[in-house]
Amino acid sequence: MMDEKKSQHGEWSSRFAFILAATGSAVGLGNIWKFPYITGENGGGAFVLVYLLCVLLIGIPLMMAETLLGRRSKENPIHTMEILTKEAGADKNWHYLGWLGVAAGFLILSYYSVIAGWASAYVVKAFFGSFSGANPSEIKAIFDNFVASPMQLIFWHSLFMLATMLIVVRGIEKGFEKSVRFLLPWLFALMILMVGYAMTTDGYFKGLNFLFRPDFSKLTADSILVAMGQAFFSLSLGMGSIMVYGAYLPKDVSITKASMIIAGADTIIALLAGIIIFPIVFSNGLHPNSGPGLVFETLPIAFGNMFGGWLVGILFFVALVFAALSSSIALIEPAVAWLIENKGFTREKACLWSGLVAWALGFATIFSFNIWANVKLFERNLFELIDYLTANLMLPIGGFCIAIFAGWIMHQEHSKQELDCPDNLSYKIWQFLVRYIAPAAVFLVFLNVVGVL
Numbered sequence: 268m269m270d271e272k273k274s275q276h277g278e279w280s281s282r283f284a285f286i287l288a289a290t291g292s293a294v295g296l297g298n299i300w301k302f303p304y305i306t307g308e309n310g311g312g313a314f315v316l317v318y319l320l321c322v323l324l325i326g327i328p329l330m331m332a333e334t335l336l337g338r339r340s341k342e343n344p345i346h347t348m349e350i351l352t353k354e355a356g357a358d359k360n361w362h363y364l365g366w367l368g369v370a371a372g373f374l375i376l377s378y379y380s381v382i383a384g385w386a387s388a389y390v391v392k393a394f395f396g397s398f399s400g401a402n403p404s405e406i407k408a409i410f411d412n413f414v415a416s417p418m419q420l421i422f423w424h425s426l427f428m429l430a431t432m433l434i435v436v437r438g439i440e441k442g443f444e445k446s447v448r449f450l451l452p453w454l455f456a457l458m459i460l461m462v463g464y465a466m467t468t469d470g471y472f473k474g475l476n477f478l479f480r481p482d483f484s485k486l487t488a489d490s491i492l493v494a495m496g497q498a499f500f501s502l503s504l505g506m507g508s509i510m511v512y513g514a515y516l517p518k519d520v521s522i523t524k525a526s527m528i529i530a531g532a533d534t535i536i537a538l539l540a541g542i543i544i545f546p547i548v549f550s551n552g553l554h555p556n557s558g559p560g561l562v563f564e565t566l567p568i569a570f571g572n573m574f575g576g577w578l579v580g581i582l583f584f585v586a587l588v589f590a591a592l593s594s595s596i597a598l599i600e601p602a603v604a605w606l607i608e609n610k611g612f613t614r615e616k617a618c619l620w621s622g623l624v625a626w627a628l629g630f631a632t633i634f635s636f637n638i639w640a641n642v643k644l645f646e647r648n649l650f651e652l653i654d655y656l657t658a659n660l661m662l663p664i665g666g667f668c669i670a671i672f673a674g675w676i677m678h679q680e681h682s683k684q685e686l687d688c689p690d691n692l693s694y695k696i697w698q699f700l701v702r703y704i705a706p707a708a709v710f711l712v713f714l715n716v717v718g719v720l
């Protein structure tokens with residue numbers, strides 16, 4: 268029965284469409300905004316190495332696991348877990364995993380939209396030539412003044428959330444695929460162009476050194492957790508987003524190959540962002556650990572100085588906003604699909620309510636950069652708290668459970684059938700990674716952070 272079922276929301280038109288959409292979900296602010304600044308905060312090379320290991324050993328196998336769970340049930344993450352536990356004859360409580368994912372999606376989207384709002388505002392700043400001829404301290408002042416104004420942040424956040432809701436309302440084929448199809452190649456081309464600029468700066472090799480030469484003395488328990496959390500975040504794992512995309516995946520597509528392509532593309536974009544940003548940091552006497560503003564304080568320097576920088580600046584921020592949109596729609600889709608399938612909402616109503624909730628939650632992040640900057644819990648402001656809670660705790664916990672479910676609970680024949688590996692060995696490798704390596708890694712990193720190890 269499962270074989271004939273299709274999602275009620277439709278399906279991707281081809282394997283390429285799925286890869287494109289899932290890559291769209293993966294590539295976003297996580298690669299261009301977050302990866303560089305947390306790499307800067309956590310000391311560079313060693314952090315990057317841990318990150319890459321996490322992508323390879325935890326990320327790719329888990330992406331395969333999430334996709335196969337979604338495709339098997341063809342339903343939203345909450346319902347998927349209900350259906351699959353029944354099929355496996357397992358404990359009913361597994362559906363809480365779906366809930367955890369939906370909650371993480373809301374929380375992430377709440378701040379994601381605020382930051383994407385910054386990128387949108389920077390399109391306008393680039394257009395009006397705010398960066399041309401400006402020196403690094405002027406560029407920093409532009410950023411500081413901008414985030415100090417709650418009204419401006421609210422405006423851009425609202426606009427971005429509205430755009431997200433409008434795309435999600437249009438549904439799977441029409442909305443998602445089209446919006447992703449033309450922007451990813453664009454983003455990539457612009458980044459290559461900017462690597463060209465970075466190569467001309469005198470901080471180029473220092474930047475590369477920072478990014479690729481590991482200094483293990485800089486690695487703390489917490490930075491290992493952050494690197495692992497980033498692997499989940501950047502690959503959109505652990506919260507049902509890839510699961511829900513898997514639900515729209517036709518049966519004849521190879522999950523293994525698709526996962527590798529998606530993870531590969533995501534990693535390349537993140538590394539490119541680092542290769543662009545750190546040379547600018549070191550050429551201009553800036554600090555790698557300047558936090559969430561890093562991208563906004565460095566790239567405009569390049570746009571203000573490079574040949575054709577005005578146009579490149581506009582196009583880059585436009586591409587970044589689109590990349591963020593193709594991720595934000597993935598963040599909200601699990602909740603929307605659940606409201607439609609299980610609560611009988613129309614797509615319009617589901618989008619409206621989910622969007623409104625995430626929008627309202629976004630105020631916590633907005634105020635963290637200005638009027639509530641000093642409101643701290645566990646030494647973190649509200650934005651940092653939400654980020655830590657989601658990326659470093661909820662996603663890895665979700666991923667841990669998904670690994671256990673796909674590796675241990677689900678019947679082997681079922682996972683084998685879905686994965687359709689080219690040979691038994693590749694299936695065994697995958698199974699070993701989701702059964703042992705991924706859960707053990709998450710568990711050990713957690714133990715390390717609480718100081719047991």
Ligand code: PHE
Nearest residue numbers: 293295296297500501503508
């Ligand atoms: N992967 C996205 C990014 O890197 C963020 C995201 C996380 C999207 C989780 C969906 C789910 O920007």
